[in-house]
Amino acid sequence: MRISDQNLSYVVWGLGATQIIGYGTLYYSFSILAPEMATDFGWALEWIYGALSIGLLAGGFAAPLSGRLMDRFGAGQVMAVGSVAAALSMFATALAPNAAIFVAFLLVMEVASGLVQYNGAFALLVQVAPNRAQRSITHLTLIAGFASTLAWPLTSWMHTDLSWRTVYIVFAAANLLICLPVHWKLSRLTRQRMTAKAPQLDPVAIEEVDTPLPPEEPLEIVEGSLPQADRRRGFIFMAAGFTLMSFVLSALLVHMVPMLTAVGLGTAAVLVGTMFGPAQVFARFINMTFGKNLSPSRLAILSACALPMALAILLATAPWLAGAFLFAVLFGAGSGLNSIVQGTLPLTLFGSEGYGALVGRVSAIRLVVSAAAPFIFAYVTEQFGVTTALGAAIIIGVASVLAFAAVARLADK
CATH class of the missing domain: 1.20.1250.20 (MFS general substrate transporter like domains)
Incomplete structure (x- = not known):
């Protein structure tokens, strides 16, 4: 059995929506809001970007572990947990009473970003349909490419009347109310694939094929070209x-x-x-x-x-x-x-x-x-x-x- 092309397209569109929100709120919006953050905490602007760099650094150190977790438990589950972590850390960052707490939760937010952005989405597509992953990844990035186009003007528009803290609270709600349900739904695909010896996906999301693979063989596999x-x-x-x-x-x-x-x-x-x-x-x-x-x-x-x-x-x-x-x-x-x-x-x-x-x-x-x-x-x-x-x-x-x-x-x- 294999996931149908139609249902794979639903997966790609769902991930496309969460990538637009994830990159738009957790990454692209920062440069628009950073000047007010610096004023709010009495810091020079470059130190606000330094705090972001610390967060990105933490995300880099966490990436190997998150990759292993995606292989073990399924990328969908990791992305669902990441949506919760991103939303809560963004909300806490918005409420930070001082610079130290702001940096601490910004660090957590950037670690959570690594769970919900491209690394997780690509791993999910490879796990669900490896032989079609290259095409799916291309389609996904085609959709997610609108993240900056939407995020920069939207954030600028919101920031004309709202403080950076209020904007972050709105963005946290988007991650929790939109991204989490999508990632949780998709986690069913990768969860069953990771835990079942012979992958048996939800009947709604799969189609029968004429010659099913033997149970001991993986459903699909891509061999690397490098010796x-x-x-x-x-x-x-x-x-x-x-x-x-x-x-x-x-x-x-x-x-x-x-x-x-x-x-x-x-x-x-x-x-x-x-x-x-x-x-x-x-x-x-x-x-x-x-x-x-x-x-x-x-x-x-x-x-x-x-x-x-x-x-x-x-x-x-x-x-x-x-x-x-x-x-x-x-x-x-x-x-x-x-x-x-x-x-x-x-x-x-x-x-x-x-x-x-x-x-x-x-x-x-x-x-x-x-x-x-x-x-x-x-x-x-x-x-x-x-x-x-x-x-x-x-x-x-x-x-x-x-x-x-x-x-x-x-x-x-």
Whole structure:
């Protein structure tokens, strides 16, 4: 038995909705609300981003454990627990009476984010239907690409009349009342798959096939393409590529609107920032339609190339509005394709067995390094100017291209 394509599409759409809410409320909203947080606690703005970096760091350290838990108990159950933790920690952060308590609950919130965002969603899709996971991951990222497009203007609109604390309370309710029921429903699929020797899914969500697999065989499995002898080097290069690219993305996405303002775009910064989401979606749509024969390793190189190109265009043309829009489109395209590759490249190279733990290890390395990105970018901008900060980001982006090129060489051997 296998989950039907129709019911798999319901799973993807449900996860798409929770990813929009999860990324929008737990990540993208922060840069809009950070200035008032800094004023509220009497901190310099870069220290507020430093607190976020500590939270991202904690999430990185927790990623291997969460990946193992997803493999053992099912990604759906872990995501359901994560929804509760995200909602409660966001609510507690909103009520924090002082900076110390604010940082403590922000740390918990970022750890919970790792349970409900892409790592968990990708693991769930691999567990439910490994042989169709690459297509499902592409479709999911296509939907979730609207997170920033919705979150930045929505948060800005809410923040005109509401304090950052009230906005966080509203966002906490969204995680509890919308994301939790969806993740709990989906947990039935992965829970039964993890606990049953011969997976027997809910009759509503499966269809009979003509030749069922023997009970002792897994329902579906994907074998990794890398030979065992190359897997250690492949993992190192892959992790380095994702880590360097995530550093650039983390630094720029958290600071997107303030950074665009700093390069001279003024009130147009929010408008330019809203192009990021549609660019992600458009790049994923193009890849889904025309990139079926493009390997994940080649797609990784393309996604990595887009980031330094986008930043170079911004530096060369700012404050020209057309140049800023081109930056947003290229940067969004690189980010959008990277989200696909984060799910498909490990699956293609290393297979579906132990996928959650593998992705958790990659995420730990990636998040521990990129956790410092918002703070470093804010500090460099304050001390040396936004031009220097963007120049450093370009160099790091080029290094990520070289790492993925090394992965492609191994994959093509």
